[in-house]
Amino acid sequence: MLKVLNNSWALFLGLLLLMMGNGLQGTLLGLRGAIEGFDAATMAWVMSAYFAGFLGGSRLTPWFISRVGHVRVFAAFASLISAGFIMYAAVPHPILWALMRLMVGFCFSGVYVVCESWLNDSATNETRGQTLSLYMLVQTAGVLAAQALINTADPGAYALFVLMSVLVSISFAPILLSVTPAPIFSGTKPMTLRQLYETSPLGCVGAFFMGGIFASMFGMSAVYGAEKGLSVGEISIFVGAIYVGGLLLQYPIGWLSDRMDRRRLIAFMCAGAAAIMLPATFLADSFAVVLMAGFVLGGIGNPLYALLIAYTADYLEPEDMAAGSGGLMFINGCGAILGPFIVGWLMTGVGTDFFFVFLAANFGLIAAYGFWRMTRRAAPAVDQTAAYAPVMPQASPVAVEAAQEYAIEQAAESDAGEGEERPDHAPDDLTGD
DSSP states (O other): OHHHHHHHHHHHHHHHHHHHHHHHHHHHHHHHHHHTTOOHHHHHHHHHHHHHHHHHHHHHHHHHHHHHOHHHHHHHHHHHHHHHHHHHHHSOOHHHHHHHHHHHHHHHHHHHHHHHHHHHHHOOTTTHHHHHHHHHHHHHHHHHHHHHHGGGSOTTSSHHHHHHHHHHHHHHHHHHTTOOSOOOOOOOOOOOHHHHHHHOHHHHHHHHHHHHHHHIIIIIHHHHHHHHTOOHHHHHHHHHHHHHHHHHHHHHHHHHHTSSOHHHHHHHHHHHHHHHHHHHHHSTTSHHHHHHHHHHHHHHHHHHHHHHHHHHHTTSOGGGHHHHHHHHHHHHHHHHHHHHHHHHHHHHHTOTTHHHHHHHHHHHHHHHHHHHHTTTSOOOOGGGSOOOOOOOTTOOHHHHHHHHHHHHHHHHHHHHHHTOOOOSSOOGGGSOO
16 A cells, blocks of 8 residues: 555645545535524535535536546636635525535536546556555545544634635645646446346445435535534534544445345345434434444445445446446435435424434335345345445545456456356346346
């Protein structure tokens, strides 16, 4: 990993600064929204706009890159992000915030595509796994550092918004001054959503409800803390616990997923998360309970996304994995757009602590559907499944595709070591109900 860091330290430094800016954005807007008197239902519109923009950016960025190139796309999008961050403080109005969040989400999607393209292009077969792991660590470290920075100034003033803008602006330098020649951005073989659902119903249903969970983690967690009356320090610790949970449990869950029926693991993980989220609704007056629920939310929610991708890949031809992952990302994005509206309505119309009811419902629905799917078809043998590759829910299609390439390479190396030939596609009797 030190070799990877030595070769690409400037890219990782730029990404760290970008993630610090983005991590500040979600928490700071949740705090400032409460100061401005915006209720949870109003903030739901603001938070949802980011995911709508991110989804649009993931679809349109390849077109921009094909016309003007990686460097110009990165410079233009990062500049717009920096300007958007300043506009939040200049005009604290929910309509403007929603428009800025839409733009910022679109641009961050494009920035991630460009950065991940450079990282993937610089990685070799031997270093791709380490590059992906370091990328995930940098993402998490950036968000956690942002939670510490939130305590350094008054969220009702300008300083933190200026800091966000400065962090993104500074990130330009190490990335643009150190990158290798721009990589080729290639499209993937298309796959319709119907084809994807017929191949992996649980993958599609799980990805949709995972979108609602992800939107709650990344968008509405700070809004919940502000509505709950938590202090700035407590909100930053709560949001930080979500990402610490995701970091610590990503690899143990990945290790398990390579050694057992992934569908069973998905169902039991989600059932366990639902069993914790629901009681937290009634015990949320204790900050320790809120903190534990946040840790479990991140610890199950973040690995769940990668687990759903790996499970779906078990039923796909290797050449279809990138298209299948892209389809899951689109479904996940749709769930993320819808999620804040539901949780915002629950928090405003029923009660703030129904934030956890929403999470319990999403986890519970995935678990119930997973258990039902167990009655519909047999699971593939463990030695016929693709390797698990960690990837965060906010990753772009480039990182997801790189993770799938790494999983295929790992599976091929494992088969070669065992002297067996791995099937290059899902068994015929496992591709349908």
